[in-house]
Amino acid sequence: xxxxxxxxxxYNYIDNLLKSDKQTxxxxxxxxxxxxxxIIAVNQVIGTNPIGRTSDLIKKFLFQExxxxxxxxxxxxxxxxxxxxxxxxxxxxxxxxxxxxxxxYELATLFYExxxxxxxxxxxxxxxxxxQQAIARHEYYLAGRLGVKQGDKVLDVxxxxxxxxxxxxxxxxANITGVTLNEYQVIRGNELNKLNNLTELALSxxxxxxxxxxxxxxxxxxxxxxxxxxxxxxETVYSEIYRVLKPGQIF
Numbered sequence: 001x002x003x004x005x006x007x008x009x010x011y012n013y014i015d016n017l018l019k020s021d022k023q024t025x026x027x028x029x030x031x032x033x034x035x036x037x038x039i040i041a042v043n044q045v046i047g048t049n050p051i052g053r054t055s056d057l058i059k060k061f062l063f064q065e066x067x068x069x070x071x072x073x074x075x076x077x078x079x080x081x082x083x084x085x086x087x088x089x090x091x092x093x094x095x096x097x098x099x100x101x102x103x104x105y106e107l108a109t110l111f112y113e114x115x116x117x118x119x120x121x122x123x124x125x126x127x128x129x130x131x132q133q134a135i136a137r138h139e140y141y142l143a144g145r146l147g148v149k150q151g152d153k154v155l156d157v158x159x160x161x162x163x164x165x166x167x168x169x170x171x172x173x174a175n176i177t178g179v180t181l182n183e184y185q186v187i188r189g190n191e192l193n194k195l196n197n198l199t200e201l202a203l204s205x206x207x208x209x210x211x212x213x214x215x216x217x218x219x220x221x222x223x224x225x226x227x228x229x230x231x232x233x234x235e236t237v238y239s240e241i242y243r244v245l246k247p248g249q250i251f
Contacts, residue, residue, distance in 0.1 A: 057114045068184070070106060079103040094232035098181060098208065101230050105182040109161065118192065119163030121225045139167045142223055146250050148172045152220035155179070157209045157241060158227020162189035162202060169201040174220075179207040210236050214244045222251045 020028075081087050082100050093100065112120050117131075123138035125131065142164075148154055150173035156165045159178025162185075169176045180186060189204030196202075207213050209224075210231060222241050231237040241251050 054114070057110055070184075072107065075103040075106055079107070097210075097230065097232045102181050102183075105160075105180075106184060109182065109185055109188070113161060113188070117163060118161055119167070119225075120160040121164070135163070136167055139164045139225075140171055142225070143168045143172050143174075146221040146223060148174045148221050150174060153177070153218065155212075155214070155219045155222040155241075155244060157222060157224035157237070158230065159185070159189060159204060160227075161185050162192060162204050164223075164225055165189070165202050165204075166193065166196055166198055169198055170196070173201065176202050177219075178202070178204045179209055179212065180204065181206070181208055209240060212240045212244050216243055217246045218244045220246055220249055222249075224251075 078099055082093050082096055082103075088096075117135065119135045119139065121135070121138070123134040125134040126137075129137070146154070148168065152172070152174040154168070154174050154176045156162070156168075156176055156178035159165050159180050162178050165176040165178045168174065178189060180189070183206055186204045186206045189202075190199075193199050193202045193204065205213075209228070210233070222245050224241075228234065228237050238251075245251055
């Protein structure tokens, strides 16, 4: 692949274009214009805005490394070392879960949002249903099973950037608090809460779900979507959920 790319870029295409005759230049210009127009049209018709999302991805990478002083290479090394059996063991890996989880989501969150969306989970699709419709239905079903209603205080354990939290808050008018270890996910989650005019109903908080920073019996409902798998001890995270959940309410 690299040799192919080297060959591809060994020619100066711009210089050759400038030296070509006017008819060739016009033809190439029209082709490029039509291609760009087609890309923009597809971008608008599909509604997924791949061009805009890619532009946002690049900007956020710059924000991550420059403004937040995140050293990506260091995080990659930390993550890889914790998965290297020659450098660590299962006990140390479990004890270092905060580093492991934070490093992974610091590196992966931007790509998740770019390629998957704001809800970092799976959902089966019914016939004729779009991916986003399936994701939303999954979250509405969960809210229904919890019996969430307007005014309830609900906790999202491992909220990511808050896609489910916002959908459920919008659907039920409940007050949803989401917790995540990762600082960027908190920043992005609250940014999206504001963009969706949901700051009064949805809040992302940086916290460890192994040590939830809430009083006993604080929430009318608690849910977790594909998140507690990161807990080094399941009994600890579920004990914390039980502690903050009001008596008789549902997780």
